[in-house]
Amino acid sequence: MTASSRQLMVIGAGTMGRGISEVALRHGWRVHLVDPDAAQRQSAQASIEKGLTRAASPEMLDPEWRRRLTVSADWDGIEPSWVIEAVPETMALKGPLFTRLDQEFGPEVWLASNTSSIAVTEIQGVARNFPERIGGLHFFNPVPRMALVEVIAGMATKAPYVAAAVELIREWDKEPVVAPDRPGFLVNRVARPYYLEALRMVDDGIVSLETCDTIFEGVGFPMGPFRLMDLVGIDVNFAVTESVFTQTFYDARYRPHRLQQQKIRLGQLGRKSGRGFYRYD
Numbered sequence: 001m002t003a004s005s006r007q008l009m010v011i012g013a014g015t016m017g018r019g020i021s022e023v024a025l026r027h028g029w030r031v032h033l034v035d036p037d038a039a040q041r042q043s044a045q046a047s048i049e050k051g052l053t054r055a056a057s058p059e060m061l062d063p064e065w066r067r068r069l070t071v072s073a074d075w076d077g078i079e080p081s082w083v084i085e086a087v088p089e090t091m092a093l094k095g096p097l098f099t100r101l102d103q104e105f106g107p108e109v110w111l112a113s114n115t116s117s118i119a120v121t122e123i124q125g126v127a128r129n130f131p132e133r134i135g136g137l138h139f140f141n142p143v144p145r146m147a148l149v150e151v152i153a154g155m156a157t158k159a160p161y162v163a164a165a166v167e168l169i170r171e172w173d174k175e176p177v178v179a180p181d182r183p184g185f186l187v188n189r190v191a192r193p194y195y196l197e198a199l200r201m202v203d204d205g206i207v208s209l210e211t212c213d214t215i216f217e218g219v220g221f222p223m224g225p226f227r228l229m230d231l232v233g234i235d236v237n238f239a240v241t242e243s244v245f246t247q248t249f250y251d252a253r254y255r256p257h258r259l260q261q262q263k264i265r266l267g268q269l270g271r272k273s274g275r276g277f278y279r280y281d
């Protein structure tokens with residue numbers, strides 16, 4: 001398949017996929033959102049609708065945006081210029097997707113993963129045809145509000161990809177920062193100790209989690225570590241820590257914490273499941 005201009009395909013209609021879709025629609029792009037889970041497709045459409053219609057200046061929004069959005073279980077017949085993958089943080093899912101994308105789309109179609117922590121070079125390793133047009137576009141949650149996007153070049157990524165990615169992110173009124181393909185890139189490398197030290201302090205009985213959030217928010221952090229883990233998803237956060245820990249060949253600074261693992265075992269994943277470190281009605 002070939003590329004058509006300003007057409008984005010987003011794979012995965014979860015927290016991040018729906019946010020990325022909303023931003024692209026706001027900037028006049030055609031968006032094809034793909035997810036095999038019907039309930040996720042439905043709730044993503046409702047969430048995009050809510051996001052776009054409560055925009056600060058709705059008069060700026062092209063009322064035709066609904067016609068520019070298609071939501072489907074698979075991508076047959078779609079001809080995007082950009083593909084952004086936002087499925088759960090495991091190579092077991094991302095690997096086969098990138099192998100298939102690389103086989104089905106020509107080298108003029110730019111492919112990106114929204115991975116928080118998997119090495120982009122590892123993703124390139126499953127694409128035998130054109131790994132040079134694959135990179136990372138790491139958006140932050142909630143996507144419509146967060147300005148920063150890390151642009152990650154893997155070992156095989158070529159300069160034109162990085163230039164195209166920077167241009168795309170600027171077109172969407174966001175701030176691109178080119179980051180190296182190292183464990184945790186830039187943001188997650190510095191954010192891991194923030195979460196992990198907070199988990200250790202609470203586990204050691206030094207402070208309650210509520211007080212821990214209060215102290216950080218009191219000195220100017222927008223969210224304390226526990227409220228932030230609930231927003232991100234404890235499962236997502238834990239997977240990122242595990243990935244950084246493994247990729248640093250088990251650097252103790254990034255050792256995952258049991259408290260998060262226990263929450264996941266109980267299905268208490270944060271806001272998305274109604275309960276995490278806090279309860280949500």
Ligand code: NAD
Pocket residue numbers: 011012013014015016017034035036037040085086087088089090093097114115116117138139140141231232233236
């Ligand atoms: P999520 O669990 O909210 O959504 C994932 C979606 O992918 C689900 O709707 C699921 O049905 C769908 N999916 C699963 N397999 C699929 C497949 N084969 N094809 C198409 N869709 C499939 O996850 P999320 O929080 O949106 O995270 C997605 C990615 O973004 C992960 O790599 C994560 O690390 C990264 N990320 C997450 C955050 C965050 O705060 N949640 C921030 C930055 C980056």
